[in-house]
Amino acid sequence: MHRISDLKNIFDTQFLSTHNTRLVKGDDEPIYIPASDECTFHQVVFAHGFYASALHEIAHWLVAGEARRLLEDYGYWYCPDGRDKAQQAEFESVEVKPQAIEWALSVAAGFDFNVSVDNLNGEQTCRFTFQKRVYQQVLVLLDSGFNNRTEQLLKALSAFYNTPWPLQKEQFSWDCPQELEDVI
Template sequence: MHQIADLTSIFERTFYHSHNTRLVKGEHEPIYIPADVKTPYHQIVFAHGFYASALHEIAHWLVAGDKRRLLEDYGYWYCPDGRDKAQQAEFEAVEVKPQAIEWALSVATGFEFNVSVDNLNGEQTCRFDFQARVHKQLLQLLKIGFNPRTTALLKALSEFYNTPWPLNAGLFVWQHPQELSNAV
């Protein structure tokens, strides 16, 4: 049901002409590569053809402003897997908004969303606390509205996958497991 070819096609129809950007299946780690003399269009390269990776990398692109989209990987520093507690806290702080948007993209495609703390070989943090922050950000975005690029893609995905549009908070019900255990 969730084919990469469909996602790349929808993305291209929505953004290639207006933003000169393509979604590209990569073989290794994801990366954003701005257009250059060798490749005349911007590339959102996602890992190994994974649908979830594509949604995640699209979310980063949707967050990035005009100037950031002219820089490789939007000009951000990335500390790979194996982060200590302070590095992991910094990673999670910058991942809240992209993962909130990824959650919305997932619902618009009918694809299961899972937060990613992306630190299997490093200091472990509470995944549920991070998910609570992502959920709070998502509800805020639903309240104030997504930027125009995000809205355009969400609408195109909802139309293709025949999912509810417009998105609303009722589609994103989530409760922290600690809150569930306190209710019992």
């Protein structure tokens, strides 16, 4: 059972005292909001109480460096759904690492992972090609190591959900249609 209250508690336990950051259930679009006069702590806001959305937004927070964590949405401009082919290619390029970390978080939590190309109303691309790039990034991270915050959260999730630690390549698998295997 994957309850959002558990994930919020795990995240807050790991990062509220050390990074003044909380995981917050939002009503609509996800966003990162740094501390301000209105709110004394940084907020990783995820959409609609969805566990997968929370993992995805946490992954972006884990990728962001200290300076970026002082900026709303880490200072990035988001190109919404409806991207053309060039915009989608750029989107996928910047999403490879966060989605690789999201996949690792999912495995540590025993939660199913699906890549997101997040472009339902725009130019369609091969999600399997993107997933292969995300998978290759997972392998790089497993080999070279995760940053300290990511490692800390992965261990906490693994301990809470009683999943194998340390993470191993064999825990990351995905199905590619046979007809696409040779193409990608």
